[in-house]
């Protein structure tokens with residue numbers, strides 16, 4: 001049985017995906033805010049990719065999500081998808097240049113583990129971009145007040161931008177850059193709203209963060225969590241990380257398959 005946070009997406013995938021058709025100006029405002037922060041090139045992963053509404057137009061080619069029903073849409077939009085959770089990504093260390101998390105942080109059971117996994121799969125020069133509704137915003141307050149009646153957000157745990165900054169810095173990220181958009185109620189947004197720097201006025205915020213450098217294999221002061229172990233095999237075989245990624249993708253390109261671990265490529 002799916003967790004209560006995933007179940008609405010399993011059951012109401014079409015309704016979720018249709019929302020973007022009914023709110024094009026909101027969707028495009030959010031998409032442009034994320035696009036402004038996400039590096040343009042390199043191998044990309046969206047964590048909690050859903051139906052691929054962000055990853056596909058941003059050229060992010062890989063996506064994971066626990067809801068296979070959502071992944072069908074992402075796959076149809078050209079993404080290479082895996083059924084998996086953010087807290088245990090089915091990829092080797094340091095194989096992505098850019099990672100994306102859009103309105104998914106509030107659904108995971110362990111956001112610290114999610115961010116540590118994102119950091120683990122990112123290359124040292126990579127970047128993580130998070131897009132989300134800021135709980136400390138007009139829309140954030142509205143979502144919290146009406147949460148019990150919201151089909152999708154009933155079980156979500158909303159975060160403020162300040163909490164996300166703390167979470168990022170506690171889990172191996174730094175150099176945060178923030179953008180914001182959606183400064184009016186959703187019903188009044190009829191045109192694309194350009195993203196502006198900072199936080200505090202927009203209900204949708206996006207942040208770019210860089211992986212923190214390790215000092216002699218240890219996190220810098222202030223990073224509370226343990227650094228995930230680097231499998232020794234990667235040191236011996238430089239190409240094994242990519243080989244593992246590719247074999248995982250071969251298996252997980254079929255969204256119905258459970259995320260049991262990589263198998264050898266079929267060719």
Ligand SMILES: C[S@@+](CC[C@H](N)C(=O)[O-])C[C@H]1O[C@@H](n2cnc3c(N)ncnc32)[C@H](O)[C@@H]1O
Nearest residue numbers: 009048049050065067085086102103104107108
């Ligand atoms: C609001 S949707 C966002 C989807 C997509 N990022 C977008 O912006 O359209 C939240 C997604 O998080 C996924 N999700 C829930 N728990 C998750 C977890 N532990 N790891 C990864 N994704 C999760 C859900 O299945 C759902 O597709």
